[in-house]
Amino acid sequence: MFAIIVYDINVDRVAKILKISRKYFNWVQNSVFEGEITEAKLEKYKIEVKKIINTEEDSIIIYTFRDMKYSHRETLGKDKGGDNIFL
Amino acid sequence: MFAIIVYDINVDRVAKILKISRKYFNWVQNSVFEGEITEAKLEKYKIEVKKIINTEEDSIIIYTFRDMKYSHRETLGKDKGGDNIFL
Numbered sequence: 001m002f003a004i005i006v007y008d009i010n011v012d013r014v015a016k017i018l019k020i021s022r023k024y025f026n027w028v029q030n031s032v033f034e035g036e037i038t039e040a041k042l043e044k045y046k047i048e049v050k051k052i053i054n055t056e057e058d059s060i061i062i063y064t065f066r067d068m069k070y071s072h073r074e075t076l077g078k079d080k081g082g083d084n085i086f087l
Numbered sequence: 088m089f090a091i092i093v094y095d096i097n098v099d100r101v102a103k104i105l106k107i108s109r110k111y112f113n114w115v116q117n118s119v120f121e122g123e124i125t126e127a128k129l130e131k132y133k134i135e136v137k138k139i140i141n142t143e144e145d146s147i148i149i150y151t152f153r154d155m156k157y158s159h160r161e162t163l164g165k166d167k168g169g170d171n172i173f174l
Contacts, residue, residue, distance in 0.1 A: 004150065006093055008117045008167060029146055030095045031118075050163060058164040059116055063091065066157030076133060076147040077140045 003042060004063040005033040013052055017060070020048045029075075090129060091150040092120040100139055104147070107135045116167045 005025055009017050014031075024045045025033035037045070042064070049060055065071070092112055096104045101118075111132045112120035124132070129151070136147060152158070 004091065006116065006119050029093065029148055032093050032148060046163060053164045055164045059167050060163040061116055061119060062161045062163065064159045064161075065152075067154075070153030072151045074149045074151075076137060076149065077142045077145040079146065 001037065001039065001042075002065045002068045003035065003037050004065075005060065006063075007031045007058070007060040009058045009060070010054065013054065013058060016052045017049055017058075020045065020052070088124065088126065088129075089152045089155045090122065090124050091152075092147065093150075094118045094145070094147040096145045096147070097141065100141065100145065103139045104136055104145075107132065107139070116162075 003025065005021060007014075007017060007021075008031065021027070021033045024037060024041060025035040028034050042062070046062070053060065090112065092108060094101075094104060094108075095118065108114070108120045111124060111128060112122040115121050129149070133149070140147065
């Protein structure tokens, strides 16, 4: 499946979350990642980040999609992305 | 169609972008919005925000989807969202 990850993490923990996210996904923009991933790997990702985040302060949104055939991504303004592999 | 908006905007302009985004979408988390929207309204949104953003500094990512039937959203940590109307 395909996943889009958007996070809002306290500066004290953001570097760790960034590092973990890069192992599983492609970096799109500051706090946005995306990529194809298996359900098993996504579970692993969740376990890793849950160990780091403070549930009172931090937030990670995970969108998952079975089919990205009818989807599109557009960037207005500066393309801050690292890895650009979207469909 | 369904759209997910993620933005990274300089603090000088973020309030304006937030205000415009709220007219068209539901607020999910700090800089994330989503919602059903027509192509015509999305074009209007783009025109409005393009007038505000500094293309050297700011970035708005717009994901659009024809079909959200096989999609899912999950939040780890704090649910910072305002309007929660996801499928």
